């Protein structure tokens with residue numbers, strides 16, 4: 001029975017989880033575990049699929065509307081007998097028999113979620129309701145990839161899971177920040193009211209190969225700019241901080257959370273904190289020392305600081321990140337060089 005790690009109240013859920021579908025034991029299902037990954041064609045999702053597919057007892061289904069993801073991220077699995085890809089928008093219901101749901105579908109880059117804020121909040125609210133309804137129907141355990149943005153522009157630093165946040169309810173980021181907060185609320189309400197098995201990860205800034213090259217996030221922007229010989233655009237003031245987790249560490253944390261027995265929310269991120277100016281200097285040193293750095297205008301409500309307290313992840317999941325920023329950036333540079341056709345430096 002899951003125990004709630006949130007806010008320190010470790011009370012055991014009173015209601016039993018819904019009885020799994022009798023189909024689960026049907027002779028038609030050869031694999032032992034059927035896993036749905038919403039948003040599996042995206043950056044983190046496709047790396048998660050790679051890891052899940054390594055286990056021959058797993059059958060993976062991806063549902064994705066390709067708003068920001070790409071089939072290209074999954075090309076090695078298309079046609080594989082234990083893999084299925086469905087073009088589906090989760091704001092519409094989906095009926096599939098599964099045992100676990102990794103619910104990642106949501107545009108993550110601020111540029112994309114600000115491009116269509118109504119669609120973003122629909123995905124977070126209606127999409128999460130549809131996935132919770134599916135989980136209840138088939139008795140599946142469901143994991144939500146929430147975000148450090150639920151802390152908003154945090155007044156507590158580093159951020160612990162007990163911190164309720166400092167979020168603008170009507171700003172240009174609210175479709176994402178409040179959308180994810182509502183998604184967390186829905187997860188806990190289905191858990192308390194229907195006994196659903198839930199897991200909530202609060203993901204902090206994650207980077208690595210397969211990020212969209214022009215999706216506007218800082219690590220992908222700086223690496224693409226350096227490789228293209230463009231100046232690095234540090235958005236003012238440049239002293240704002242982020243903490244960057246390499247994607248393989250992130251995937252390991254998500255799987256440990258799903259397989260563990262804590263509901264979360266649990267912060268998953270790398271506590272290595274850097275200012276945007278420090279990040280720019282590291283990318284400059286790594287890729288092109290001659291490149292210039294320019295300070296450009298920022299966007300409203302940009303959080304000034306962000307660093308996860310990962311005590312819970314360490315204690316409850318036995319997880320902590322292994323790859324430092326200086327180890328991870330070259331791996332991402334190699335991927336971007338390949339995709340941009342920029343040869344390795346002599």
Ligand SMILES: NC(=O)c1ccc[n+]([C@@H]2O[C@H](COP(=O)([O-])OP(=O)(O)OC[C@H]3O[C@@H](n4cnc5c(N)ncnc54)[C@H](O)[C@@H]3O)[C@@H](O)[C@H]2O)c1
Pocket residue numbers: 038039040041042043044045063064065066067068069070088089090091103104105106107108109123127145146147148202203204205206207
């Ligand atoms: N990457 C990060 O730094 C970060 C940080 C915190 C939280 N997260 C969360 O992790 C998840 C994955 O993030 P990512 O960086 O891989 O982003 P991404 O944009 O690469 O992937 C999101 C995927 O969801 C799909 N999608 C979006 N809306 C959909 C809809 N309505 N129906 C079906 N599919 C839809 C997209 O096409 C894409 O494939 C997201 O939920 C995001 O909020 C990411």
Ligand SMILES: O=C(O)[C@H]1O[C@H](OP(=O)(O)OP(=O)(O)OC[C@H]2O[C@@H](n3ccc(=O)[nH]c3=O)[C@H](O)[C@@H]2O)[C@H](O)[C@@H](O)[C@@H]1O
Pocket residue numbers: 107108109110147148149203204205206216217218219221222233234235236240242276298299302303
């Ligand atoms: O980790 C998180 O929870 C969040 O991290 C990122 O959100 P954000 O931190 O705003 O990501 P970026 O767009 O990469 O911005 C990070 C910082 O870099 C700055 N930045 C961005 C882009 C750029 O070219 N230059 C630059 O200085 C921004 O102003 C901001 O201060 C992701 O985009 C969110 O999906 C995610 O939920």
